[in-house]
Amino acid sequence: MTNLLVFTDLDGTLLDHHTYSFAPAEPALSSLNKLSVPCVINTSKTFHELIELRKKLNHQDPFIVENGSAVYIPKSLSLEINEELEDHGDYWLKAFGPKRETLVHLSDVYRSQFQFTRFNDMSYQDLMLVTGLDEATAKLALMREFTEPMLWKDTDSALDQLRNELSPHDIQIQKGGRFSHLMGKNCDKANAMLWLKSVYEQSGDITTIALGDGENDLGMLSKADIPVVIRSPSHTPPVVPERKDAWLTDDYGPAGWTQAINKALVQLKLI
Known part of the structure; x- marks a missing residue:
């Protein structure tokens, strides 16, 4: 069975551009949870901004903050990590740049x-x-x-x-x-994604799907196995460099997010 790893932007992607609601994405989030597929938040937001949002999302997986500056891994996860990480309360912290x-x-x-x-x-x-x-x-x-x-x-x-x-x-x-x-200089959504992918690969091959709607997501999308551009009501879809296989959703924001996740689960024969 394919081991899938999801990386997602928040605003305009998992969260609605106008209302910040994630309600249309809840069915797909539930499917990922039932299948034990990790869903990694990869955002420009800060650790402190994410704490309350993760509670609302019932998010238990690692998350990447401040445009790829650091990865937080809940200590409750049994991931094999072959390097020393900083102790940050309930999390292990991997930083890619200075404080x-x-x-x-x-x-x-x-x-x-x-x-x-x-x-x-x-x-x-x-x-x-x-x-x-x-x-x-x-x-x-x-x-x-x-x-x-x-x-x-x-x-x-x-x-x-x-x-x-x-x-x-x-x-x-x-x-x-x-x-x-x-x-x-090494703080980048793509670098953080690839580092975390390597951690999960300790237990087997990984297929990555990355979902985003903005210019600052393009690095992450270009390095994913399945790049997904989420259609936005506020701007034209960005073009993923050197990738002619990128998906573009029909629906906007979290509705498009659900559409893409369901398509990937079917394509990879996970459902």
Whole structure:
């Protein structure tokens, strides 16, 4: 029997783009649970943002945070891991880059040279004004561990200049929709996915399916055995580089997610 391993983005994928509901995905989540197929969350969200959401999802599997910066593995899982991991309470932690404090300290050097405002410079009220987040969500979003988002107020060429300055320190800048994110050069959704796949491969061959809807999911999708682009009501589907076999769902968000998971379970003869 094929051992399937699911990797999924959240917003716009497992969660509805507008309402953040996962209700249409519940039947497929239930199927994965009954078949003991791990479903790994791979998101830009922080550890603290995921704690409550995982309770709502009844999520018991590993999860990847802050765009591939770290993997959290519940200690309750009997996975064979051939390296020493950091103890993080109920979880084992595998980090792919420096801690946030290092990023803040490094970027302090450039505050007089470039115009930017980091999360570290903001109160939760500031973040609420910039993003429209509610108070509770804004407070959780500020509790980052491995990345430091910046509200970039300078030119694109200045951003490239800062990238060059930070490169020798093994720090990259990923430009998002609203913020530019300081993070370790090896922090990447695809790297984190492949590392976790190698952990599961200790007990047999693994087929991976990755589901996402955005540009920051493309690395993960391109490295999966089955790449799935979830159709979005807000933007055109991104093209997965060098993959002509990517699936594109008919339905949006979690409804499309269920469609793709069911298709994979049938194709792999798991149901």
